[in-house]
Amino acid sequence: MARGRPQDPDKQLATKQALCQAARELLELKPYRSITIRELAHHAGTQSAMVSYYFGSKEGLFIELLEQSGNRRQQKMMMVAQQVLAQPNQALTLLVDNLIELMASEPWVVKLLQDEILSQESKLRDGFLSAIPQRLKTALSALLGQLQQQGILRADLNLDFTVATLMSNILFPMLTEPLMSHVLGIQRNTLRSEAWKQHLTQVLTQGLSPAGAAQ
Amino acid sequence: MARGRPQDPDKQLATKQALCQAARELLELKPYRSITIRELAHHAGTQSAMVSYYFGSKEGLFIELLEQSGNRRQQKMMMVAQQVLAQPNQALTLLVDNLIELMASEPWVVKLLQDEILSQESKLRDGFLSAIPQRLKTALSALLGQLQQQGILRADLNLDFTVATLMSNILFPMLTEPLMSHVLGIQRNTLRSEAWKQHLTQVLTQGLSPAGAAQ
Numbered sequence: 200m201a202r203g204r205p206q207d208p209d210k211q212l213a214t215k216q217a218l219c220q221a222a223r224e225l226l227e228l229k230p231y232r233s234i235t236i237r238e239l240a241h242h243a244g245t246q247s248a249m250v251s252y253y254f255g256s257k258e259g260l261f262i263e264l265l266e267q268s269g270n271r272r273q274q275k276m277m278m279v280a281q282q283v284l285a286q287p288n289q290a291l292t293l294l295v296d297n298l299i300e301l302m303a304s305e306p307w308v309v310k311l312l313q314d315e316i317l318s319q320e321s322k323l324r325d326g327f328l329s330a331i332p333q334r335l336k337t338a339l340s341a342l343l344g345q346l347q348q349q350g351i352l353r354a355d356l357n358l359d360f361t362v363a364t365l366m367s368n369i370l371f372p373m374l375t376e377p378l379m380s381h382v383l384g385i386q387r388n389t390l391r392s393e394a395w396k397q398h399l400t401q402v403l404t405q406g407l408s409p410a411g412a413a414q
Numbered sequence: 415m416a417r418g419r420p421q422d423p424d425k426q427l428a429t430k431q432a433l434c435q436a437a438r439e440l441l442e443l444k445p446y447r448s449i450t451i452r453e454l455a456h457h458a459g460t461q462s463a464m465v466s467y468y469f470g471s472k473e474g475l476f477i478e479l480l481e482q483s484g485n486r487r488q489q490k491m492m493m494v495a496q497q498v499l500a501q502p503n504q505a506l507t508l509l510v511d512n513l514i515e516l517m518a519s520e521p522w523v524v525k526l527l528q529d530e531i532l533s534q535e536s537k538l539r540d541g542f543l544s545a546i547p548q549r550l551k552t553a554l555s556a557l558l559g560q561l562q563q564q565g566i567l568r569a570d571l572n573l574d575f576t577v578a579t580l581m582s583n584i585l586f587p588m589l590t591e592p593l594m595s596h597v598l599g600i601q602r603n604t605l606r607s608e609a610w611k612q613h614l615t616q617v618l619t620q621g622l623s624p625a626g627a628a629q
Contacts, residue, residue: 313533332597359598360613371582382547383574398575406621409568
């Protein structure tokens with residue numbers, strides 16, 4: 200192993216980044232379980248041995264990818280929270296817009312959720328859950344709790360249920376793309392349109408009933 | 415093939431039903447693609463040749479299963495629609511309760527959606543979509559349109575978006591069970607609890623904001 204190991208730190212970083220980039224690109228073409236170490240190395244222009252040298256295993260490389268994405272998302276969520284708390288009367292509009300962008304920005308994360316987390320007991324499951332949804336849950340719960348204290352959200356809301364509701368409304372249509380497009384004519388780009396964002400904001404703000412109606 | 419073919423119509427029906435029952439039971443244990451014709455026949459107490467005799471193929475047997483479920487659901491939705499139109503002021507409560515029961519009643523349908531429809535181009539996709547969500551969409555759109563005309567639902571709602579919203583809120587938590595349980599502590603039985611049904615009804619009726627608030 201020692202022979203092919205690159206010594207130059209810049210080159211090491213470049214190789215690691217090329218492997219991460221290759222992993223992201225290959226995930227858009229095929230499922231995680233079909234991607235081989237050989238393909239990853241070839242796609243990144245390096246040798247297969249570099250995958251285990253830098254990441255321990257193929258799994259380790261993808262966990263690293265998830266951690267990087269989790270960090271970016273966490274930073275983004277901190278900015279969103281600041282923005283929302285600065286304009287609490289626009290809270291749900293801002294949350295819908297930003298969560299849609301956040302969840303749609305990396306289609307490979309949604310694919311991994313479909314392929315590895317929902318349909319089987321994958322080795323990636325724990326790493327996925329702690330890197331992405333667990334951190335989103337922590338950030339959202341804190342923000343929703345503050346909005347609840349300010350009277351922007353109903354006092355009787357269960358916060359875990361409310362996080363589930365936000366995820367349901369925003370993520371379900373992205374996750375069930377064949378169902379949305381074939382059955383409802385709602386395409387991937389519809390889910391980033393103003394009409395869809397406005398629909399979700401209104402549902403989350405006032406529900407489906409006319410203003411002032413009560414059940 | 416002709417030799418083993420049962421001639422008695424009652425026995426024929428019993429064999430077909432046993433194979434359908436075996437298919438449902440095996441789906442709760444393993445993914446569609448891992449189920450073999452041999453296992454289906456063994457589980458149903460018949461010979462492998464009966465699968466192709468009655469259903470043409472393994473795929474044909476599962477399509478039949480989906481059609482049967484689609485028929486039951488369609489009948490159920492007709493009853494739900496009658497009930498809702500008889501008590502329009504309880505429309506969203508009744509819809510939430512009944513849609514939760516409908517979607518939770520056959521866990522194998524949710525598993526099939528996860529395993530075959532969302533994560534790959536399965537041969538079952540078209541059969542699945544036309545048997546289950548397409549018919550649900552037709553029934554729901556008609557009902558929601560009537561409720562809209564009666565002023566129970568907002569006049570500005572896009573009906574396709576509204577069907578997507580109902581499916582999102584009810585089906586997403588069932589579909590993402592590992593995420594819900596590990597990250598939010600929301601278990602499968604929580605999703606049939608009164609607290610959860612009440613949460614969803616309130617969200618769909620008045621949103622997340624306090625009554626009377628506008629954004």
